[in-house]
Amino acid sequence: MFKAEINVTLRKSILDPKGKAAREALHQLGYNGINDVRIGKYIELFIEAPSKEEAESIARVSCEKLLANEVMEDFTISITKSN
């Protein structure tokens, strides 16, 4: 069994309204050194596959088809062995 840890983030060129609201709240708390906040999604998949490569390929297709919308989002995948 493999664990895929996926981060889906809004493309850098796209304004992130949630991140902006969180940044403003953090500034109100006095953390003025925080220049920017970007909010994304963290997804875990537990995949039964014969190899790490195959698990990664399943995770990639899942992102492309459903988990991320590549019009506005990017994703990264990290695969580890899991029991």
Place this chain on the structure above:
Amino acid sequence: MATFGVIVFPGSNCDHDAYHALKHIMGVDTRFIFHKETDLGHVDGIVVPGGFSYGDYLRSGAIARFSPVMQAVSDFAAKGGPVIGICNGFQILLESGLLPGAMLHNEQLRFTCKHVWLKTEAFDTPFTSAIPKDTLLHIPVAHGEGNYYADEDTLKQLEDQNRIVFRYVDADGNASREANPNGAIGNIAGICNEKRNVVGMMPHPERAMETLLGSADGKFVFDSVMQSI
């Protein structure tokens, strides 16, 4: 007699409004089509209604696009059948790839529910052909994710092919920043596909069908499609 289908997903909540608009106000034969259906049966037009299909989990419209009925809707659209996606229905059409672009959260992060003014820019779609050319439509929006986004190339293509169907404007017809309820790029409220038979719009024409309830401007949209089929 013409027959309309209104798609029903778990979480749709404007399906009955669309049904009422078509069946009782337009007087058209109308039936609900459940998301599990693989065949639309005989229909002359399809409404993909608003709401929160599948709870808007993941992204609005992301799960609905894989429901069995959406394949049938895609086939119907490919044959030139008129399809309108309203609000969440628009989001579903974007996720399905029937229309280009994506929806971001409203710029101001609030769910926005109010009447807006719309300028029609494309009159050659089945849903806009009967809209009087010099008339702005006054119809409501109700959404949290209506901030339309498309990359520069897509946007240019939409502009060049005159596929931006509706823009948010002020009462004088100016597409100003103040008139934009959600931050949508270019004040875009609605677009169509290349063949022009698939239209998506964030505002709700089905909620503006009776002057008693504030506005009947939405009727122009349904009058158009009645005349087109």
